[in-house]
Amino acid sequence: MxxxxxxxxxxxxxxxxxxxxxxxxxxxxxxxxxxxxxxxxxxxxxxxxxxxxxxxxxxTPSGTEPLYFTREMENRAEKIAIGKAAAEMVVEGDTIYLDIGTTTQEVGRNLKKMNNITVITSSLTIMTELANSNVTVYSLGGKIRPHELSMSGSIAIHSLEQFCVQKAFIGAAGVTFDEGISDFNYEEAQVRLTAIKRAKQAILVVDSTKFGNNAFARTCSLDYFHTIVTDINVPKKYIDGINDRKINLVTVQPAGGIETS
Known part of the structure; x- marks a missing residue:
C-alpha cells in the first residue's frame, strides 16, 4: 500500500x-x-x-465545542500534572467547587484519598470519580448536557448561591488579557461566574493551549483569580502579564515538576 x-x-x-x-x-x-x-x-x-x-x-472548526472524550485525550500529560498540583492546594476542612471539564476532573482524581473535605460540582464525571471516596459531594442539579456530562442553567446557579466556598477550581476554553476567561456555552459560563463570586479564592486550572484564544461566552476577567495553574509551555507574555497583575502563577512540567512565580 x-x-x-x-x-x-x-x-x-x-x-x-x-x-x-x-x-x-x-x-x-x-x-x-x-x-x-x-x-x-x-x-x-x-x-x-x-x-x-x-x-x-x-x-474541530473554530468556535465549535469538542466532545468531552476528545478533549480528555488532548494535552493529557499536562492536565494530569496540573490536576495534581492544584489538588495539593486543598486542605482538610475545605469546601471547594470543582468546575466541569477534563482538567478539573484531574483535580478531583487527586482528592479521592482525602478526608474531611466537601466538593460541590455540576460535573457528572467528577461525581463518579469521588463516589466511592470519603469526600462529601454535593450535586448542583440543573439541565443535563449529555455530551458534556454536566449540568447547567438557573437551577445550578440557584443551588450554588446557597453555599459558602473556600476555593473554586475553574476551567476555561479560552484565556486572554482582553476578554479574561471564556467558554463555548453561555449557561456554563454563568454557573462558572457564580462559583467564582461565591469563593474566597478562585483558582484557574488550564493547560497552555488555552492562552491566546477566546471562546463564545465570556465569563470574567483574570483579575478575579487568586492563582493560575498551568503548564510550562504558557507563552512568556502571559507569564509576564500574570505577574504584573499580582496573580499567583504555578507552572508544572508534564512529568510533575512545579515552578512558582
Whole structure:
C-alpha cells in the first residue's frame, strides 16, 4: 500500500470514529510506530487532524465545542500534572467547587484519598470519580448536557448561591488579557461566574493551549483569580502579564515538576 493511500484511510477512520490510537494503526496497516507517527505528523501539518496523547483526533472548526472524550485525550500529560498540583492546594476542612471539564476532573482524581473535605460540582464525571471516596459531594442539579456530562442553567446557579466556598477550581476554553476567561456555552459560563463570586479564592486550572484564544461566552476577567495553574509551555507574555497583575502563577512540567512565580 502506498503511504498516501494509507494516510487517506487513516483520515477516513479518524473522521468516522472521531479518534484513533497509534497502536490500532500499527496493527491495522502492519507498519511501525515510527511510520505511523510520520503519517500523523503529515496529516497534522496539512491541518486535517490534531495529534493527542497516544493518537489523533479530527480538527474541530473554530468556535465549535469538542466532545468531552476528545478533549480528555488532548494535552493529557499536562492536565494530569496540573490536576495534581492544584489538588495539593486543598486542605482538610475545605469546601471547594470543582468546575466541569477534563482538567478539573484531574483535580478531583487527586482528592479521592482525602478526608474531611466537601466538593460541590455540576460535573457528572467528577461525581463518579469521588463516589466511592470519603469526600462529601454535593450535586448542583440543573439541565443535563449529555455530551458534556454536566449540568447547567438557573437551577445550578440557584443551588450554588446557597453555599459558602473556600476555593473554586475553574476551567476555561479560552484565556486572554482582553476578554479574561471564556467558554463555548453561555449557561456554563454563568454557573462558572457564580462559583467564582461565591469563593474566597478562585483558582484557574488550564493547560497552555488555552492562552491566546477566546471562546463564545465570556465569563470574567483574570483579575478575579487568586492563582493560575498551568503548564510550562504558557507563552512568556502571559507569564509576564500574570505577574504584573499580582496573580499567583504555578507552572508544572508534564512529568510533575512545579515552578512558582
Amino acid at each position: 502506498l503511504s498516501e493511500e494509507r494516510r487517506n484511510q487513516i483520515l477516513e477512520i479518524i473522521n468516522h470514529d472521531k479518534i484513533i490510537k497509534i497502536k490500532d494503526i500499527t496493527k491495522r496497516f502492519n507498519v511501525s510506530i515510527a511510520t505511523v507517527r510520520r503519517d500523523l505528523d503529515i496529516l497534522q501539518e496539512q491541518l486535517y487532524i490534531k495529534r493527542v496523547y497516544g493518537g489523533a483526533i479530527p480538527v
